[in-house]
Amino acid sequence: MTTIQKKANNPIAHLSKEQIAELGRELDAIRQEIVDSRGADDAAYIRKVIKTQRYLEMGSRGVLLFSIFPPAWVLGTVGLSVSKILENMEIGHNILHGQWDWMRDPKIHSSTWEWDNVTPSDAWKHSHNEVHHTYTNIVGKDNDLGYGIMRVDEDQKWYPMYIAQPAWNFINACFFQYGIAAYDLELGKNLSRPKEKRPADFDDQVKKVLVKIRKHMTRDYVIHPVLSIPTGSFVPTIAANLVANWARNMWSHSVIMCGHFPEGVETFEREMLDEDETRGDWYIRQMLGSANISGSKLMHIMTGNLSHQIEHHLFPDLPSNRYAEAAVKVKAVFDKYELNYLERPLVPQIYSAWHKVVRLSFPNGWLETTTVKNLPKQVGVLAKMVTGGRKTRRALQRQLDDQARRRAVKVEKAEVVEAA
Template structure:
């Protein structure tokens, strides 16, 4: 496996081909053990989570009927935000991964579930389950890595365009569900190739618009109308809950894929990839979030991103159970089990977003105190005339 040979330090240089295959066999055994042990306790878990979500959402929407009363607005908005997070993360994301298909319950099945997101389930399953989880962190193959709008690795050429990366990354975070829908449509590539009249693309785009229409009607028309004179305040509460949900889910995804120290891979590195090498790529291309049981549930157990990338179809409530065995495997083979609290992982991910928006090495020579002024200076240089751009080139060459 040569994915990491370009890095100053190759974290798998000490592993032999036999070591890698032994890692794969041990992980296969862990996976099979969970599959063999699935049962009624797991089924009760997901049904309980769905029941809690529905009661929380209905209760919050009922409270928001009186949203003109500030305490009701606060309580209802918080409750609705948590309900939307729970539905997206622990319920929708994991059901659509097929984690509960073994129950043979037609109401909790990857083929029938439709979630509270702008992207239709079928389109998301293709881009996420089939592409992202197959090509995890492979530059040019895994569009989840930067969503096609970010420079994600030092070996990618830097262009002045990348200076805006922190800005549009934040905007994407605020409206994350729509960014995911555009990404699932491969909208940027379609526009670049002038394929917007393609019948298949148009059919998928219509499906997205229908889905968005249903969500808008529910959150911004029907529920506010039920509030009567409190229409505007209820609409604002729904909008706020959606923004909170989007920021939370974006942060969780960033923490699992993008903190400093998480590896990326070249396309050529996966040619002829074995099962053990695929497992190893998941291990090195993921990061966990440490925290409480409540934290794990609200992240959809993607706080165990390493375990999820290794076994995306296992019930999410079992990740905490196998995490110590996975960590022991890392330790025995001298690999870095990347785990840290949420604030630290978020800060690390955003540091990387900002660092890679600049020329290589530039942020390392910049102190937090003078970074804002230097960013302004660099922006002015990139948008200036030929003389200014030549000055920028001399600066970067130095």
């Protein structure tokens, strides 16, 4: 993958400005149709999900009071994991997007909801709603592209630290809510600055995160385990909470990776913003910069309907239970304008995202030019690029680029001969 503007076969080159404008009007009409039809059934849906999640959490924690017994531990841990996923994905994420603000219910509103996540709602809404959804997949503007710690596009410069990105991506998955908190704070960037150059509210934001961490730790690893002491379930309850939080983190990370990381998702250059981006242009960026997961209704609910990532990015403030309905009409728009609607089942989509993380941990051209025969030599080249200075990396990168180009030409000629 490389930014769409640099592709030899630009997937939107066939569209005129008039067609892009018309595409924008058609998608606006789809959105407005759903906005006009929101009503009691939608409100009943989110209230039912919230009620189900809360009963599931309470019931699971009740079962874990007896988690000294293996069946109770398994049942309580699974139930608590599911309840945490529901709260994080279908409830918290979507309420904070303002999807249910139209209900005018002060208890289910983006301005009042505080979710079960160590990132405070206000900080997350800024980094996610305002930044990510505005600058979706623009290299250098959308920090969700690799969360600032990974290389997920060929046009991102390769540095030696990226060789370890598969490992730290897995670590990030295990502790995902803490990684997101650090990301929202821009922790590395701000801690490297002198105090006087940090945002004025940085210290306050750090304190808010620490307060939430303390509350979560106290609830999951002190209060509920202590309540389990009479049955001898103190340690099993701690273990159950650890597993439930880990499961929620792994699931959330996997679903979110599937939304923008898989092979086939497009990225864009900053210059796109300098060209007076129209509503239609913005829609196209969301359409081609996102990917869906196909599956059952239950799977969609457990992903917070982010399995409909394309529809979510087109219409982030629409009720999540309506994305499946919108998807049918959105697919028709893709077909009409000959655009690629990127959708795969869950496992292939996760594999695709991880494949890209691993592939781009290496310098451009390294994998393409590596064979079993030349592997020792290529490992030596990689070692020099990891340990060498900037000049060494540049020189070796030029060599890899030349080798990759020659190989591509050779493959192309072979295909032509085979076709003839």
